[in-house]
Amino acid sequence: MKNVISLKDLEQMVRNGQSVSNLPADSILTPSAREFLHDLEMHPAPGKSPDKATPDVSSKPQPPSKPLTSKSSKAELETFFNSPYAHSLKEQICEMGHRLWKRAYVDGNGGNMAIRVGEDIAICTPTLVSKGSLKPEDMCLVDFEGNQLCGTKKRTSEILMHLQMMKRQPKAIATCHCHPPYATAFAVAGVAPPTCMLPEYEVFCAVGVAPYRTPGSPEMGKLVADLTDQYNTILMANHGVVTWSHNNIEEAYWRMEIIEAYCRTIVVAGQLGKPINTFTGPQMKDLLNIKQSLGFVDPRFGMKECELCDSGEWRPGVSCAVPPKQETGAGYDAEAEKVVQAITDQILAQMK
Numbered sequence: 566m567k568n569v570i571s572l573k574d575l576e577q578m579v580r581n582g583q584s585v586s587n588l589p590a591d592s593i594l595t596p597s598a599r600e601f602l603h604d605l606e607m608h609p610a611p612g613k614s615p616d617k618a619t620p621d622v623s624s625k626p627q628p629p630s631k632p633l634t635s636k637s638s639k640a641e642l643e644t645f646f647n648s649p650y651a652h653s654l655k656e657q658i659c660e661m662g663h664r665l666w667k668r669a670y671v672d673g674n675g676g677n678m679a680i681r682v683g684e685d686i687a688i689c690t691p692t693l694v695s696k697g698s699l700k701p702e703d704m705c706l707v708d709f710e711g712n713q714l715c716g717t718k719k720r721t722s723e724i725l726m727h728l729q730m731m732k733r734q735p736k737a738i739a740t741c742h743c744h745p746p747y748a749t750a751f752a753v754a755g756v757a758p759p760t761c762m763l764p765e766y767e768v769f770c771a772v773g774v775a776p777y778r779t780p781g782s783p784e785m786g787k788l789v790a791d792l793t794d795q796y797n798t799i800l801m802a803n804h805g806v807v808t809w810s811h812n813n814i815e816e817a818y819w820r821m822e823i824i825e826a827y828c829r830t831i832v833v834a835g836q837l838g839k840p841i842n843t844f845t846g847p848q849m850k851d852l853l854n855i856k857q858s859l860g861f862v863d864p865r866f867g868m869k870e871c872e873l874c875d876s877g878e879w880r881p882g883v884s885c886a887v888p889p890k891q892e893t894g895a896g897y898d899a900e901a902e903k904v905v906q907a908i909t910d911q912i913l914a915q916m917k
C-alpha cells in the first residue's frame with residue numbers, strides 16, 4: 566500500500582522536530598503537502614535551520630543565562646548592553662537600517678526599530694540619525710515605559726509605539742517602522758491592499774490599518790498595539806508602516822519588502838487593462854495553512870474557504886455568500902421530490 570502524506574502529517578512532523586527531507590521514496594504527497602515542502606525549501610522558517618546545511622550556532626554570541634529586566638542593576642544593564650550578544654543585535658539593526666535606506670523606505674532621519682531583550686527592556690534606534698549611517702554605538706537601551714537605561718544617543722521619539730506593541734503582543738520580539746512609498750500611499754488613502762493575489766504576501770503579511778494620530782503619541786501606539794493580535798503588518802494612516810516578528814528583526818524587515826513589492830505590483834497590475842486574477846478559496850486556504858504552521862497571525866484562520874477571496878474586505882464572522890453544499894444525498898430535496906412524484910402519477914393516470 567502506498568503511503569499518502571498530507572499537509573497535516575508534515576505539520577505534525579515539523580511540530581515534533583522530525584526531519585521532512587527523508588520521506589519514503591514511494592510516498593504520495595497531497596497538493597498542499599507538496600506546496601508546504603516547496604515553501605519550506607524556498608523560505609525555511611527564520612530562526613529554524615533547514616534540514617540540510619545546518620549552520621554552526623556554537624560560535625554565535627549567546628543571550629545572558631539570566632534574562633535582565635528594567636529592575637536589574639545599572640552595572641548589570643551596562644555589562645549586558647556592552648556584551649558581544651547585545652553587539653550582535655545592534656549590528657543586525659544597523660544592517661536592516663542600511664537596507665531600509667538603500668531601498669528608499671526611509672527619508673531624512675525617519676524609520677525606527679526595536680528588539681526585545683528581556684521581560685521589559687528593548688534595544689532601539691536613536692533619534693535624528695539616518696538609517697543609512699546607523700552604527701552599533703548609536704543604539705539605546707530602554708525600559709517598556711520608554712525611559713532610557715543605556716546608550717549615549719537619545720532614543721527614537723517613536724519608541725512608545727514599538728514598546729506598546731511588545732507589551733500588547735507578547736510574541737513580538739522585533740519591530741520595524743518606516744515609510745516605503747507604495748505601501749505608505751495605501752496608508753494615506755486609508756486602504757488595506759486587496760488580497761488573494763500573491764502567495765508571498767499572503768503567507769508573510771497580515772495587514773491592518775490604524776487611524777492617524779500624532780507620531781510618537783501614546784494614542785498612536787495604542788491604536789497600533791490593538792491590531793497586533795491579528796496583524797503583523799500595520800499601515801499607519803497618513804504616515805507609514807510598522808511590522809513585528811516573533812523570530813527576529815530581519816523577518817520584521819522582510820515584511821516591509823514584501824508589502825512594498827506587493828503594493829507596487831498591484832498598482833501596475835491595475836493599469837494593464839485586464840481583469841486581475843485572484844486565488845480560489847481552496848488555494849487561499851492552502852496558503853493560510855502554511856501561514857499557521859509558521860506561527861504567524863492572521864484574522865482569517867478558521868474562516869470558510871468561500872469567505873476568503875469573495876470580497877475586497879476581510880469579513881470575519883460574516884456567513885458565506887455561497888451557500889454550503891448539502892451534506893447528505895447531493896441535490897436531494899424531499900419536498901421537491903414529492904411534487905415531482907405527484908405530477909408523474911397524474912400524467913401516468915391520464916395516459917392510462
Ligand SMILES: [Zn+2]
Pocket residue numbers: 675676723742743744780804805
Ligand atoms: Zn514614522
